[in-house]
Amino acid sequence: MDLIAKERDRVLQRAARVYGLSFTVASLLCYLLPGAVDGTAAIGIGALLYVVLAGAQFMLGISRNPVWVLLTLAAGIGILAIATEAGTASLGEGGMTALQLLMSGSLAAVAIVLTGTAWRIVGLGAAFVVLTLASFWLTSASQAPLRTGGLLVLGWFLAGGIGVWVSAGVPQISKRIASIGRAHRAERQASELEAQRRQSARLLHDTVLATLTLLAHSGVGVTPEALREQAAEDARLLRQLRLGSTPTPQASGSYQLESGGDPEPVLGRTLESVKQRFGRMGLTVSWHGTGQVLLPSEVLDAFLLALAECLENVRRHSGVTEAHVTITEDDSTVRAMVTDAGVGFAIADIDEAKLGFAESVVARLRDVGGNARLFSAPGSGTTVVLEVPR
Numbered sequence: 001m002d003l004i005a006k007e008r009d010r011v012l013q014r015a016a017r018v019y020g021l022s023f024t025v026a027s028l029l030c031y032l033l034p035g036a037v038d039g040t041a042a043i044g045i046g047a048l049l050y051v052v053l054a055g056a057q058f059m060l061g062i063s064r065n066p067v068w069v070l071l072t073l074a075a076g077i078g079i080l081a082i083a084t085e086a087g088t089a090s091l092g093e094g095g096m097t098a099l100q101l102l103m104s105g106s107l108a109a110v111a112i113v114l115t116g117t118a119w120r121i122v123g124l125g126a127a128f129v130v131l132t133l134a135s136f137w138l139t140s141a142s143q144a145p146l147r148t149g150g151l152l153v154l155g156w157f158l159a160g161g162i163g164v165w166v167s168a169g170v171p172q173i174s175k176r177i178a179s180i181g182r183a184h185r186a187e188r189q190a191s192e193l194e195a196q197r198r199q200s201a202r203l204l205h206d207t208v209l210a211t212l213t214l215l216a217h218s219g220v221g222v223t224p225e226a227l228r229e230q231a232a233e234d235a236r237l238l239r240q241l242r243l244g245s246t247p248t249p250q251a252s253g254s255y256q257l258e259s260g261g262d263p264e265p266v267l268g269r270t271l272e273s274v275k276q277r278f279g280r281m282g283l284t285v286s287w288h289g290t291g292q293v294l295l296p297s298e299v300l301d302a303f304l305l306a307l308a309e310c311l312e313n314v315r316r317h318s319g320v321t322e323a324h325v326t327i328t329e330d331d332s333t334v335r336a337m338v339t340d341a342g343v344g345f346a347i348a349d350i351d352e353a354k355l356g357f358a359e360s361v362v363a364r365l366r367d368v369g370g371n372a373r374l375f376s377a378p379g380s381g382t383t384v385v386l387e388v389p390r
Contacts, residue, residue, distance in 0.1 A: 005116075008170040009064055012113050012163055017061025019159065020072070020109030024054050027101035036094035037083050049079045057109060066123070069110045073127055076107040080138045087138045096142050103135050103148070104155025111156050115163035128156055192280065270300065271327070274308055278323075283315045289327040293334050295390065302368045303334065303388045309360040310338040310384045318342025318382065333387050341381040347374060361386070 028050045030036060037043055053075035060068045079102060081087075083095060091099070114124035132152055136145050275285045295303065307325070314323045320342040328335045350357075361384070362372045370388035 004171055004174045007174070008116060008167055009113075011166050011170060012116065013061045013064070015162060015166060016109045016112040017057055019112060019162070020057040020060065020106050021054060023101050023105030023109070024050065024057060027098045027106055030094055030098035030101065031079075031083070033094040033098075035092055036098060037091065038089060042082050042085070046079050046082045049075050049082065053079070053106065057106075060110070060113065064113075069113065069123070069127070072110055073107060073131060076102055077131065077134050077138075080134065084138045084142065087140060089141065091142045096139075099139060099142075100151055103131065104151040105159075107131060108152075108155040108159040111159040112163040112166070115160060116167040124160065128152070189282075196280070270304055271307075271325075274304060274311070277308075278311050278315065281315060282321060283311060284322045285311060286322065286324045287327070288324060293327065293329055295334060295388065299368045299370075299388050299390075302364045302370065303336070303386065306361045306364050306370075306372065306386055307336055307338065309357070310386070313357070314338070314340045314342065314382070317345075329390070332390055334390060336386040338384045338386070339381065344376045344378050344380045344382055346378055347376055 028047070031046060031050070032043070037046060053072060056068050056071040056075060059065075060072060080099060083089075083099060084091060110127060111124055114120045114127065132149065135148050135152060139148050271287060275287065278285050311323055311325075314320070318340045320340055322340070324339045326337040326339070328337075357374070365372050365386060365388060368388055370386065372387070373385045374382070375384075376382040
C-alpha cells in the first residue's frame, strides 16, 4: 500500500475513534440515568458492554483489523438486546435516547472506516443492513420502525459522508504538497543555475578572457614565455571544468581545482565530480563496481571525457532521468558500462555524418589505446562499454 493510502486510512481511523467514542460516552450517560433501563442486571451488563464497545472503538483508531469493526457492532447490538430485554420491554424517554445515540451515532462510526475501496463499501452495506434489521426487531416495542429507520439512515449517511470526504481530500492534499515541492525544487535549481552562470562568467573573465585580451594586444608588456604559461594554465582550467570540477577562488584571478601532485590521479575521486555535474543537470547517475582505480593522466582524461559524453547522450536523447555506470578492472584494462532504460534506437540508422559518438567517444579512446562498443534497440534502452588500458 502506498504512502497516500496509508495516510488516508490513518486519518479515517482516528476520525472514527473520536466520532464513535463521543457518541458512546453520551449514550452511556443517558443509559445510566435513573429509570432509563429497568433492572440492576441490565444496567450492570449494559455498562460492561459499553466498556467493551469503547475499547473496540479505541482499537479501531489504531488497527485496520476488521475484527474491531465486528466487535463494535456486536457490542452495540448486545446493548440493544440487554436494554430492551430482547425486544420485549418498552423503554422510557431516557433509555430510548441512549439507544438512539448508540444506533445512529456510536455504531455509525464504523461507516467512516468502511469507505475508500469497493470491498469496504460492500462491508459498509452489510453492516448497515444487519444493524437495521436488529434495531427494527429490538426497538419495535418502544418506537415506530419508521422513526428507527430514519435515525439510522441519517446517522450512517452523515458518518459515511465524513469518510468519503476524508478519502477524497487526502489524495488532493498530497497532490498539492507534491506540487509545492516540485515548484520549490524548480526554483532552487533555477537559483543554483543562475549562481553557477555568474560564477562561470567571473571565472572566464579572470582567466581565459584576460589571456585572450593580452593576445589581442600582441602581449604588450608580457614575455612570450609568460603568455605560454598562462595559456597552459587556462587550458588546464578548461579541462578540469569539462571533467566536472568545481572551481574555488583563492584570490583575484586564482582558482584551485584539484589537489595536484599525483602522477596517477585516483579515478574514483574524479568520477564523483562527473556524477555531481550531471546531478546538477537533472540526470541521476548510479555507480557500481570498483571504487578506486589508478590511471595515467592522459588515459584518465580520455576515459572520463568519453564517459561524460555518453552520459550527456543519455541526458539528451534517452527520455529518462537515470543512468547506471558500472566500473570493472583486471590486470590490463579498466571498463565502464553505461546503461539506461530509455527509448533506445536502431544502430543501423545512425547518420555517419554525426561525429559526436565517433569522435568524442570512439576516437578519443582509441587515441590512448582503448575501445568503445555500443548496444541498443528501439524501446530497449542503450548500453555503451568503454575500455582503456591501465
